[in-house]
Amino acid sequence: QKEVEQNSGPLSVPEGAIASLNCTYSDRGSQSFFWYRQYSGKSPELIMFIYSNGDKEDGRFTAQLNKASQYVSLLIRDSQPSDSATYLCAVNTVTGGFKTIFGAGTRLFVKA
Amino acid sequence: DGGITQSPKYLFRKEGQNVTLSCEQNLNHDAMYWYRQDPGQGLRLIYYSQIVNDFQKGDIAEGYSVSREKKESFPLTVTSAQKNPTAFYLCASRKGLAGDNYEQYFGPGTRLTVT
Numbered sequence: 657q658k659e660v661e662q663n664s665g666p667l668s669v670p671e672g673a674i675a676s677l678n679c680t681y682s683d684r685g686s687q688s689f690f691w692y693r694q695y696s697g698k699s700p701e702l703i704m705f706i707y708s709n710g711d712k713e714d715g716r717f718t719a720q721l722n723k724a725s726q727y728v729s730l731l732i733r734d735s736q737p738s739d740s741a742t743y744l745c746a747v748n749t750v751t752g753g754f755k756t757i758f759g760a761g762t763r764l765f766v767k768a
Numbered sequence: 769d770g771g772i773t774q775s776p777k778y779l780f781r782k783e784g785q786n787v788t789l790s791c792e793q794n795l796n797h798d799a800m801y802w803y804r805q806d807p808g809q810g811l812r813l814i815y816y817s818q819i820v821n822d823f824q825k826g827d828i829a830e831g832y833s834v835s836r837e838k839k840e841s842f843p844l845t846v847t848s849a850q851k852n853p854t855a856f857y858l859c860a861s862r863k864g865l866a867g868d869n870y871e872q873y874f875g876p877g878t879r880l881t882v883t
Contacts, residue, residue, distance in 0.1 A: 664808075685870060688869035688871075690871050690872075692874075697879075698876070698877070699858055699874040699876050699877045700811075700858070700873060701874070702872075702873070705869075705871055707869055713817050744810065744811070746871075746872075748869065755813070755816075755842050756862075756872060758803075758810050758811040759810060760809060760810035761810055
């Protein structure tokens with residue numbers, strides 16, 4: 657089992673719809689969780705972080721964390737073509753030494 | 769402006785040559801990282817450093833070397849021993865030490881092509 661798993665996609669949604677991106681992780685001791693957006697040929701940029709169970713909203717983005725289910729998600733409301741990118745889930749793990757593990761990413765296409 | 773710089777943006781080398789990728793940060797971050805990304809793949813950790821003059825191997829350190837003589841700088845050398853060096857190389861930094869919840873910030877990346 658991979659330490660951080662994401663559906664590679666591509667996930668295709670129409671403009672204005674809600675895009676839902678999911679991520680599961682294996683280390684129950686993980687404390688902090690991050691979502692990065694990466695445009696083709698560019699470096700990842702942080703868009704959200706979450707530490708506590710529940711929802712965290714920032715503009716059109718909502719991160720959701722469920723530590724019991726070892727699941728973190730990112731919702732993008734009112735999706736725009738400019739949201740088309742690869743979204744990377746990252747988890748700070750503690751087992752085996754503190755480190756950040758990145759998922760392989762989910763490609764999102766927003767159709768105009 | 770505070771940030772992470774990587775140079776050059778594109779780098780071309782002949783097989784068998786060593787090449788050094790530059791990474792500089794003026795964020796006063798303690799930890800620095802090097803990742804490799806292949807097309808359609810996630811990030812794989814090459815080396816990381818949490819303090820000056822100390823660094824640890826990541827998951828794919830073979831064929832690479834690093835140094836951390838200054839807090840601001842963490843250059844990566846891709847040696848001729850690296851069997852498939854063509855990739856997108858990303859440098860990142862993070863404030864705080866192991867166990868903190870801080871996020872990593874990435875430089876713009878260097879795309880290395882070896883022929």
